[in-house]
Amino acid sequence: ILSAVDTFGFHLNALDLRQNSESFEAVLDELFAAAGVTAPDAGYASLDESAKRELLVAELTSARPLVFPWSQDFSADTERELGIFRAAAQAVELLGPGVVPHCIVSMTGTVSDILEPMVLLKEVGIISFNPAQQRLVGSVDIAPLFETIEDLKAGAEILQELWEVDLYRGYLRGREDVQEVVLGYSDSNKDGGYLSANWALYDAQLAIVKACDTHGIGLRFSHGRGGAVGRGGGPTYDAILAQPEGAVRGSVRITEQGEVISARYGTASTARRHLEAFVAGTLEASLLDTESLKEPERAYGIMRDIASLAGEKYAQLVRDDSGFIDYFTQSTPLHEIGDLNMGSRPTARKQTESIGDLRAIPWVLSWSQSRVNLPGWFGVGTGIMRWAGEDETRWQDLRKLYQAWPFFRSVLDNMAQVMGKASMNLAQIYSTLVDDPTVSQRVFNTILDEYELTKEVFFRITGHDSLMAGNERLERSVQRRYPYLLPLNAIQIELLRRYRAGEDTFLVSKTIQVTMNGLATGLRTSG
Structure with a gap:
């Protein structure tokens, strides 16, 4: 029992927060307007990228909350999103920080997309600003999800701009200096087709690996694969070995969903065999030269x-x-x-x-x-x-x-x-x-x-x-x-x-x- 508690905590499964970047922007647009941070005729959503970053950084260092008990009623969408964040905060308080380890930002295309959910996490207390240390502290990794072909191409550049934001860079150091990056297989395929998407994913990893090495930042990729090949499916062992050099560094996260769960984990023997392949692929990709290309x-x-x-x-x-x-x-x-x-x-x-x-x-x-x-x-x-x-x-x-x-x-x-x-x-x-x-x-x-x-x-x-x-x-x-x-x-x-x-x-x-x-x-x- 003690081993189980040490392994799983009291929750067995961790739950990630995940939402589209447009939704985060819409929520903050409404919150900022209600709190008087932005003018009624010039809302947050209308600001350019530079102004958004400036406002978000200022809000992350502010001790003032955006939502007060006497605040006006918000739209149903905003109330729903706030309710999700409040539920996450309650789960963390009750069951420990390991129950909500990641906040994934779908359709990430800018630096502000990554900073926006941090403001909402700060609003519910999962992230806070330490004035003595002048840095953000928290228990959640903020993971951009690059999904379209264009966003995959721009991924490394977006991350490097993000790391230039001192407040975020300090937060990352407090999270063991490891940047989690999620790669979207489904929408990239729908966006550019099978081969174009597969190469965009590979090429994005090459660029992100290089950027992390340049900045001295650790890296863990999370692969949002579906069961079908059109959504990144296929044999897990082969898929891990097919990643570029440096993309698997002792750990990797891969989505298992749909019919894949019953097919791979339906029986104890099948689950064991699949997990063995998973571990073997991760070890080999981390330790060996699996590319074998003379002229990469x-x-x-x-x-x-x-x-x-x-x-x-x-x-x-x-x-x-x-x-x-x-x-x-x-x-x-x-x-x-x-x-x-x-x-x-x-x-x-x-x-x-x-x-x-x-x-x-x-x-x-x-x-x-x-x-x-x-x-x-x-x-x-x-x-x-x-x-x-x-x-x-x-x-x-x-x-x-x-x-x-x-x-x-x-x-x-x-x-x-x-x-x-x-x-x-x-x-x-x-x-x-x-x-x-x-x-x-x-x-x-x-x-x-x-x-x-x-x-x-x-x-x-x-x-x-x-x-x-x-x-x-x-x-x-x-x-x-x-x-x-x-x-x-x-x-x-x-x-x-x-x-x-x-x-x-x-x-x-x-x-x-x-x-x-x-x-x-x-x-x-x-x-």
Whole structure:
């Protein structure tokens, strides 16, 4: 019992605070206005970045609270956020500081995004300013979450600007001088496509590792991976070894969620085996040279060029094709997924007018249901083919990288696994659900052509003759499941057609949900 208490405390599981940076800004905009810190006609949200930083630093050193018992009533959103922070403070007081170890700032894009939740933590007493030492003290690590391609590219620069804020730098020293950084796999994939996102994540780590070394700051990455490859999924051991040198320094945090929990921790023996792989990967990546690249900068240059080309192909379809949103929303059960009793949030942040409005889980799940699995491969074939062309020397370079570089090998192997679970024949039938046949045919043909090209590229680099040649056990498992999945897809397509034609009966809607659950379970790609 004493060992258990020493290991877990009295709470068994720690809970992270996490919220979007826009929400933190909106809350402070309202609090500052109510406290008279900002003028009614020039709120906090309207300030430029420099003015925001100045105001936040001043507030963090002030002994005055922003919220008083007699304060005006706040909006429902602000009251909810304040309630969460107050609950966190009560948990820390009752159960100890280990119960809330991190505050994660989603969609971090500026230094002020990271300072904003610190003001709210100070408001509830989790962080406080020590006037004698002239520094902030607290028990929570503030972890920026870089999610979009642009934010990943700017991540190292944002952190270096943050460390130039003396108040934050002093707080970091009090937290053992270790900066926690969270990397977002889902939104980066949705933002830039499979290869572009994977490279942006790798390249961001290279830059952040270098920045931390330059400033003498410790580093721990937290990887916000989902279960599906389109959300960063794949074998954990391989994923850890595929990180750049210096990114794993004796510890690493990786999100385990969704169907991954039951698949990896459903039994004691499975959980033990997975944790052993986790520990082995962390030790090897920390102590050994796992890259084995003779000319790393040349390899990085190749990957930057290919990722850029792949991202362009992805953008041409997802952003530039005016019919893509209609194709996606009509050829997949996106809207019907919203009726499933799963997850904690709606499928979209607002009416779906662009992929930016969508949340990552329904984005991946919808494509897996229609057997396209687009987030796990689209753009790779074009990116590599445009870079290599018919230059056999370049193809040979790619073959060498596949053999020597865990990152490149992991990217291609995970992609092949996803493509092996796709079915373009079924995807074509789903495309008939689209109202406009011209849009349906154009978008589907674009997807089909890219699928065939990507298969050709994969075979040419790896020398394999099938998409799952490197994992025969998985291939056998998938082949055994396919006969059971085909009827589910056929039933789903017919019922989606009826449901959208107005046959909104309990039997139809419930059976659609059953087919979605069955396909997600069988394909193991719900995300």
